[in-house]
Amino acid sequence: MVYTKRSDKKKLLTGRAAALGMDLCGIADAAMVDEQAPDGFRPADLLEGARSVVIIAQRMPAGSLRTSGAGDAGGVLFLRSFWNSGLLLDAAAQTLARFIEERTGAPAVPIPAYTPLRIYGGEPRGVVSLKHIAQLAGLGSLGKNSLLINEAHGNTLRLAGVITRAAFTPDRPNLSDPCPPGCTLCIDACPVGAIRDRSIAINDCMRLSIRHPMMQPYALTRFLLWLSKKWKGAHRMVEDMNNMLVTFYAESCTRCLEACPHYRRVAARYAG
Secondary structure, X not given: OOOOOHXXXXXXXXXXXXXXXXXXXXXXXXXXXXXXXXXXXXXXXXXXXXXXXXXXXXXXXXXXXXXXXXXXHHHHHHHHXXXXXXXXXXXXXXXXXXHHHHHHOXXXXXXXXXXXXXXXXXXXXXXXXXXXXXXXXXXXXXXXXXXXXXXXXXXXXXXXXXXXXXXXXXXXXXXXXXXXXXXXXXXXXXOOOOEOXXXXXXXXXXXXXXXXXXXXXXXXHHHHHHHHHHOHHHHHHHHHHHHHHOOOOEEOOOHHHHHOHHHHHHXXXXXX
16 A cells, blocks of 8 residues: 555546546545535445545547437447447546555545436436536536536546545636527527526436437336336336446437537547
């Protein structure tokens, strides 16, 4: 076990994240996250005495979104790229958690890019909100479609994290507004009207954006989500379905992402 100074620990951590292929690494104060997150979705709910949340981010290839409109084959190519990035993030979070434990002697819990999910207010949500913590860790700020927007990588980042009792110096939160004044491109692009100015009606969004055999017909999924608010047994059943049976799914709508000027800026950089 090797103990290092607090500032040195942070340098070692961000360097390790970069060596694992991560484009960004930021640190949020777990206590600040606890103050803002709802009960049951706080770092302290997952690890008692949590002091830091490390967020890692990797950019999706801009070209993968260009295939999403190329019929079923294009959708599958985007699906594989989307989930391969999740697998890389999950592996990096696992490695970083071990790295933190070995360097600091403090316990660390890796938080995957997707599952597990929990039901909150009849909607599926992550065990913590990685994008909100990423904002507190200075990696970007949330746009009107609630996606994390980073100055260098636009809205193409996927996230994972590590919750730990180790005390790292937190980064400065990014509380800026990334959206151009008066811009409603993402709101106008949503075919189901799910964007409500920096929040998403998740169930409405899922009706068009998620493709999976377990979610067809969608009316059944919507009924189960409604039932989860009325009956605790259904609540647990829907969580189990998501966490055990819907590990992979297809994204069939990315219109709000592609309409965003920040995506177009990144896509233009790799236009060839």
